[in-house]
Amino acid sequence: MPIKVCIAGATGWAGSALSKGVANHPGFELVGAIARKKAGDNLAEVLDLGPGNIPIFADIDTALEQLQFDVLVEYTKPDSAMKNVLAALKKGINTVIGTSGLTEQDYKKIEEAATTANTSVLAVGNFALTVVLLQKFSEMAAKYIPNYELIDYAHESKIDSPSGTARELAHRLSNVQESTLFVSEADLVGIKESRGARLEGVQVHSVRLPGHVISIEAIFGLKDEKLTLRHDSGASAEPYVQGALLAIEKVGTFKGLQRGLDSVMDF
Ligand SMILES: NC(=O)C1=CN([C@@H]2O[C@H](COP(=O)(O)OP(=O)(O)OC[C@H]3O[C@@H](n4cnc5c(N)ncnc54)[C@H](OP(=O)(O)O)[C@@H]3O)[C@@H](O)[C@H]2O)C=CC1
Ligand SMILES: O=C(O)C1=N[C@H](C(=O)O)C[C@H](O)C1
Numbered sequence: 001m002p003i004k005v006c007i008a009g010a011t012g013w014a015g016s017a018l019s020k021g022v023a024n025h026p027g028f029e030l031v032g033a034i035a036r037k038k039a040g041d042n043l044a045e046v047l048d049l050g051p052g053n054i055p056i057f058a059d060i061d062t063a064l065e066q067l068q069f070d071v072l073v074e075y076t077k078p079d080s081a082m083k084n085v086l087a088a089l090k091k092g093i094n095t096v097i098g099t100s101g102l103t104e105q106d107y108k109k110i111e112e113a114a115t116t117a118n119t120s121v122l123a124v125g126n127f128a129l130t131v132v133l134l135q136k137f138s139e140m141a142a143k144y145i146p147n148y149e150l151i152d153y154a155h156e157s158k159i160d161s162p163s164g165t166a167r168e169l170a171h172r173l174s175n176v177q178e179s180t181l182f183v184s185e186a187d188l189v190g191i192k193e194s195r196g197a198r199l200e201g202v203q204v205h206s207v208r209l210p211g212h213v214i215s216i217e218a219i220f221g222l223k224d225e226k227l228t229l230r231h232d233s234g235a236s237a238e239p240y241v242q243g244a245l246l247a248i249e250k251v252g253t254f255k256g257l258q259r260g261l262d263s264v265m266d267f
Contacts, residue, residue, distance in 0.1 A: 002027055005248055006063055008034035008084045009075035010056070014098060016047055017237035018075065018244050023049045025245055030054055032067045034076070034084070060084045064091050071248050074099050078160050082106055089113045089121065096247045097123040098240070100164025104171070104200065111257040122251040124261045125168025127243030131216070132261050134231045135169055138218040141227060142176040145220040149179060149196065149203040153215040161206040162199065165216050165231075168259060173218075174200040 005022050009015035010033035022030045023044075032055050033043045039058035044050060057063040060072075064087060072088040074081050078101030088095050090113065097110075107123065114121045126132075142148060150173075152166035162170070173179070178201030185192055196205035213233050220227040233239060243261050250264035258264070 002029040003071055003248060003252075004029050004031045004069040005071050005073060006030075006032040006034065006067060006069040007073045007075060008060065008063075008080075009073075009077075009099070010043055011035040011038050011046060012075060014237045014240055015073075015075040017241050018073065018098075019043060019047055020049065021241040021245050022073075022248070023047075023054075028245075028248060031069050032057060032063055034058070034060060034063050060087045064088070064093075069093065071096060071251055073244065073248065078102060082109070085110055085121065086113050089117045089119050092117055092119055094120045094251045095122075096244065096251050097121060098127060098164075098244060100125065100167070101160030102164070102167075107257065107259070114256050118255060120251050120253075120255050121257045122247045122261075122264065123168075123257065123259045124243065124247055125164040125166075125259075126216075126240070127247065127261060128231075128233065128239035129243060130239070131165060131231050132243070132265065134216065134218070134229055135172055135260065136262060136267065137229050138169060139172055139176050141218070141220050141229065142173045142179075145222055145227070146177050147180045147182075147222065148173070148218060148220040149205065151205045151207065151217040151219065153207045153209070153212045153217075155212055155214070156208050156210045158208055158214075161208065162197070162204050163206070163214065163216070165214070166204055166206070167199065169216065169218065170199045170202040170204055172260065174202050179203050 043054035081099040152163045218229045
């Protein structure tokens with residue numbers, strides 16, 4: 001039996017690339033979508049996915065009323081993500097979260113909801129394989145070097161800051177060890193914001209500029225030596241498709257909340 005998938009945000013930049021991937025996957029059936037402007041239309045026609053009807057609903061409540069599916073992919077925006085995820089979990093539907101901008105508090109709520117409903121959530125700050133590798137290498141480095149900071153670069157119209165990639169990396173590295181603050185906030189002379197934000201004990205800086213797509217840097221420093229781990233994405237949403245397909249396949253293999261694609265990969 002194929003896994004029935006509904007994608008919230010299916011008409012967007014990331015969601016439309018994933019919709020094509022799901023539609024062409026032999027183990028999945030794309031049964032519905034959520035998006036406001038194209039609500040009422042057929043996603044198969046909107047994205048030229050071939051014959052068949054894939055209804056687009058304006059909101060999660062209507063999709064849950066009118067459709068049966070196994071997995072929801074959340075790929076909308078931070079302001080709509082929580083509602084979609086919590087509604088799906090309440091109905092016992094496993095959920096893959098790609099949307100960025102969710103806070104640690106949001107993830108606590110999601111974990112509680114998943115546990116209560118005996119469902120599963122796989123939240124992935126960045127589905128790209130090379131970012132998964134950067135996360136792993138950064139964790140190895142942070143084990144030996146507590147002196148590090150993160151810089152997240154993105155295009156000028158990215159609304160969330162820090163990026164989902166930076167938030168997830170900060171979360172993971174804080175579990176290894178928090179980053180050293182050589183001069184505490186109290187002792188700092190000047191403008192404290194110029195030192196970036198402290199997120200789960202990790203120093204994070206966000207740059208938003210035209211000419212940038214998405215990049216992340218983890219910078220480590222020791223006396224007379226430094227290490228920079230950097231990832232740069234290109235302009236298409238292709239790098240995220242394979243990872244998201246793997247997340248859809250694996251989300252039903254555990255219960256509760258797991259964060260990071262590596263949690264369902266062999267390392
Ligand atoms: N984890 C990862 O690897 C990746 C994460 N992302 C993240 O995914 C999210 C989406 O990014 P992107 O595709 O660029 O965004 P887009 O703006 O291109 O697409 C957003 C999609 O969500 C829909 N949408 C937005 N708001 C609502 C709402 N309130 N109700 C229903 N549908 C809604 C939009 O349709 P409409 O406006 O018609 O409602 C559209 O289909 C972002 O948070 C981004 O950072 C992106 C790429 C990779
Ligand atoms: O906004 C984007 O475009 C992306 N956002 C994600 C993030 O916030 O990390 C990941 C991806 O690189 C694209």
